[in-house]
Amino acid sequence: MRKPMIQFERFGFKYRSQSEPTLKDINLTIYEGEKVLIAGPSGSGKSTLAHCINGLVPASYKGTMEGNLYIGGKNAEKENIFSLSQLVGTVLQDPDGQFIGLTVGEDIAFTLENERIAREDMKERVIEAAKLTEVDGKLASSVHELSGGQKQRVAIAGVLVNNVDILLFDEPLASLDPATGKEVIDLIDRLQKETKKTVVMVEHRLEDVLYRHVDRIIVVNDGTIAADMTPDELLASNVLEEAYLREPLYVKAMKYAGIPVEPGDQLANLQHLTLDDEAKGKIEQWMEASEQPVEQETTHDLLEVRDLSFDYPTRPNTLNNISFTVKKGEMISIAGANGAGKSTLSKLLCAFETPSEGTILFNNEDITGDTIKQRSERMGVVMQNPNQMISKQMIYDEVALGLVLRGIQEEEIKERVEHVLKVCGLYPFRNWPISALSFGQKKRVTIASILVLEPEIIILDEPTAGQDFRHYTEMMTFLEQLNKQGITILMITHDMHLMLEYTTRTIVIADGEKIADDTPAKVLTDQLLVQKASLKETSLYELALKADWPNPNELVDRFIEVDRKERMTWL
Numbered sequence: 001m002r003k004p005m006i007q008f009e010r011f012g013f014k015y016r017s018q019s020e021p022t023l024k025d026i027n028l029t030i031y032e033g034e035k036v037l038i039a040g041p042s043g044s045g046k047s048t049l050a051h052c053i054n055g056l057v058p059a060s061y062k063g064t065m066e067g068n069l070y071i072g073g074k075n076a077e078k079e080n081i082f083s084l085s086q087l088v089g090t091v092l093q094d095p096d097g098q099f100i101g102l103t104v105g106e107d108i109a110f111t112l113e114n115e116r117i118a119r120e121d122m123k124e125r126v127i128e129a130a131k132l133t134e135v136d137g138k139l140a141s142s143v144h145e146l147s148g149g150q151k152q153r154v155a156i157a158g159v160l161v162n163n164v165d166i167l168l169f170d171e172p173l174a175s176l177d178p179a180t181g182k183e184v185i186d187l188i189d190r191l192q193k194e195t196k197k198t199v200v201m202v203e204h205r206l207e208d209v210l211y212r213h214v215d216r217i218i219v220v221n222d223g224t225i226a227a228d229m230t231p232d233e234l235l236a237s238n239v240l241e242e243a244y245l246r247e248p249l250y251v252k253a254m255k256y257a258g259i260p261v262e263p264g265d266q267l268a269n270l271q272h273l274t275l276d277d278e279a280k281g282k283i284e285q286w287m288e289a290s291e292q293p294v295e296q297e298t299t300h301d302l303l304e305v306r307d308l309s310f311d312y313p314t315r316p317n318t319l320n321n322i323s324f325t326v327k328k329g330e331m332i333s334i335a336g337a338n339g340a341g342k343s344t345l346s347k348l349l350c351a352f353e354t355p356s357e358g359t360i361l362f363n364n365e366d367i368t369g370d371t372i373k374q375r376s377e378r379m380g381v382v383m384q385n386p387n388q389m390i391s392k393q394m395i396y397d398e399v400a401l402g403l404v405l406r407g408i409q410e411e412e413i414k415e416r417v418e419h420v421l422k423v424c425g426l427y428p429f430r431n432w433p434i435s436a437l438s439f440g441q442k443k444r445v446t447i448a449s450i451l452v453l454e455p456e457i458i459i460l461d462e463p464t465a466g467q468d469f470r471h472y473t474e475m476m477t478f479l480e481q482l483n484k485q486g487i488t489i490l491m492i493t494h495d496m497h498l499m500l501e502y503t504t505r506t507i508v509i510a511d512g513e514k515i516a517d518d519t520p521a522k523v524l525t526d527q528l529l530v531q532k533a534s535l536k537e538t539s540l541y542e543l544a545l546k547a548d549w550p551n552p553n554e555l556v557d558r559f560i561e562v563d564r565k566e567r568m569t570w571l
Helices: 046-054 081-085 104-114 119-132 148-160 178-195 231-236 249-256 277-288 342-349 372-376 395-405 410-423 439-451 469-484 496-502 527-532 539-546 552-568
Strands: 004-015 023-031 035-039 063-071 088-091 166-170 198-202 216-221 224-229 301-312 315-327 331-335 357-362 379-382 457-461 488-492 505-510 513-518
Touching (some): 023 198, 023 224, 035 046, 035 178, 088 148, 119 148, 119 178, 148 166, 148 178, 224 231, 249 539, 249 552, 315 342, 315 513, 331 342, 331 496, 342 457, 379 439, 410 439, 439 457, 469 496, 539 552
Parallel strands (some): 088 166, 331 488, 379 457, 457 488
Antiparallel strands (some): 004 023, 216 224, 301 357, 505 513
16 A cells, blocks of 8 residues: 655645635645646645645745645644655755755755765765766766756755655756756656655646656646646646646647547657547648738848857857847747857847957947947847846836936836836736736836837847746737837747747757757757757647648647637637
């Protein structure tokens, strides 16, 4: 009989500052050796559920508990956070926030040093954990010199070294490129099989997690358990759609085509999925109903980058001879692996860095030597984390700040700020403190603070990072509306769905060089290109192959056409 490792019994939790409970009547048991995925929209309670498991509730997040919670057979309410940390090892969404040591070896050894483990025993356990996570060759390296995937491995080693029974992963894919994300899911799968530990993952990128086997998926919605099913059972149901969570694209395409999906169809494993003649016929009928795409009107060249190169002192050849042209009114994605040079390119465009070679033209005018202030009058950049951009307490003051610094008259500031707040859907909150906003709303505030300066180009770094499917759709619809008003948009993104659904061109950078500039569908159905740029083929490509459809790009385009119409009904 399997041993229960996590048991919620009629459990509820209400934060001290809230009038209503965040979690209500939770009954859930997770057994020894299981691999479980917890998913849910923003504000559903899934993060609170995770914080209850690792003891941050109520140690750090105060509130009132109801019912019972047992971790490893112990009553969690009677245990302190230190004793729970001996049972549950947590790997945070941002590994940088978890590092303590200066080197990889020091960081992995940190908890053992606190427990005064003997040096020889400590060394042996650190090497063992490093070998398990394949960072044993990096023990003397600085943690800050590592790639995103290597940082995740070190963070995992840091909890494994303590020999915990439960591994809890909080959105492990959030800051990783698609190829590195696959490596991390592979690593978690291998560790679970080798160590037999209980693994709990909190993640909304279901399709990426289901790249490897998961025993159960727990869907949390409105503070309750909306579903507790095997992946196949869940994908055959409508639970994900009702909770505004993104279904795997190939499953959604099958449903759009009218193919019956059943729990026994091995839906969660695309490699094992087979399509019979009837299913192939339904896809053919679905494809024949496709509408002809509307051709975009051609406009003039707004931005031209010629042979742009840049070298960091510690990283020569960061960018090499990058050239491309952006037409007014385009919405373009810039893709590539972590460290490929995407963010450096945006810094060069905004004059935060100076190119070693090359030219930047704006409306055929050479602006390579512009100051940051001059460049900001043409282009604005919105960072991935809104908290890194916000400097005022109130929404109105934050949006007005750039105009105040430019010496604009108060009446004009009021007029421009209120107009932009209306465009961004923030006008009802204009007198609110920024601290009262959600992550997605803060993102809108940062966009509004750039938009009010009336730039012709907005550069966004991961605009949908950390947002669930509904908020992702709202954010991208908002950006699309801005684009239709004439704002040219460049988006640096790892999100293949965003590339496919909202941008007409994708510029791909790998190892500091531009290796492609084509439609997103062609980029993500080119196996060699995908491999070179650390991207990930869309599952629609593999579905097209299984359906014997001659041109996978057509199936991708048909899906985008239907899916976007479907989601417009949400808004």
